[in-house]
Amino acid sequence: MIRLLIRDLRLALRSGGGFGLGLAFFLIVVVLVPFGVGPETGRLQAIAPGVLWVAALLACLLSLDRIFALDFEDGSLDLLATAPMPMEAVVAVKALAHWLTTGLPLTVAAPVLGVLLHLDAAATPWVLITLAIGTPALSVMGTFGAALTVGLKRGGLLLSLLVLPLYIPTLIFGAEVVRRGAQGLEVATPLLMLGAVSAGAIALVPFASAAAIRIALK
Known part of the structure; x- marks a missing residue:
């Protein structure tokens, strides 16, 4: 398993679809938002948690099609x-491997890029915590969509349509924790729900993804 992990990490870094692409997309979204909604500090602070979470979610989508595609082709x-x-x-x-090359860099970069959106100081640790808890679920759920589309040509759009509905609970609870944390409100309930979504995905989705791969290889 360790050798397979090292191999996948090397492939992700060499193919250019992991670390650099996700971070570049994340940065572009965060930089463009102030141009679209205006530079007012109050407005940016209000939308910063949601923007960071949506940007991280979309950045994770960019490299999902590579999870099984390269192995299927060779x-x-x-x-x-x-x-x-x-x-x-x-x-x-x-x-x-996908989380280490995509989710983890996004988690580390989010508090830094939050400065561009005037993210409240009280919300910064919650951004880090929620992304650390929620991004593993994004990677695991992404394997299910990647497994369903592994044998299809140009399945990237279909993959996005399949995976995005699965991402909605993680997005809702993650952004809600950050919003409540910034306002000094109680965060236990959405934080527990976010953890439950991630734990459930990690426990159950690999079985569904494995079944989809077996069907695709028959």
């Missing part, structure tokens, strides 16, 4: 399907 996915390692474990490792 035949590695067939070998992984017949390897002693369960396909569910393969999916989990690939989701972890």
Whole structure:
């Protein structure tokens, strides 16, 4: 499993679809928002939590189609399907690799880029906490869409349409935690719901993704 993780990390960095692309998209969205809504500090502070979460969500979408596509094209996915390692474990490792190259950099960069949106100081730690909890769910759910479209040509748009509805609960609870934290309100309920969504996705989605891959390889 460790060798597979290292291999996927190297492929993600070499192909250019992970670390750099996600961060560049994240930066572009955060920079463009003040031009679209105006430079007023109060307005930017009000929308900053939602903007950061939406930008992180869309940045995660950019590299989802690469999770299984490269292995499918060179035949590695067939070998992984017949390897002693369960396909569910393969999916989990690939989701972890995607999070390390996409979700983790976005989590670290979000508080820094929040300065461009005049993010309230009280909300900054909550942005870091919610993204750390929620982005693993984005990567794991993304494997399901990637598995469903692994054999399709130009399946990127279909992948986005399949995955975006699954992302909505994570987006709602994550942005709500940051909003409440900025206002000094109670955050336990949405934070627990966000953690429950991530835990449920990590526990259940790899089985669905593995089943979809097996069907695609038949």
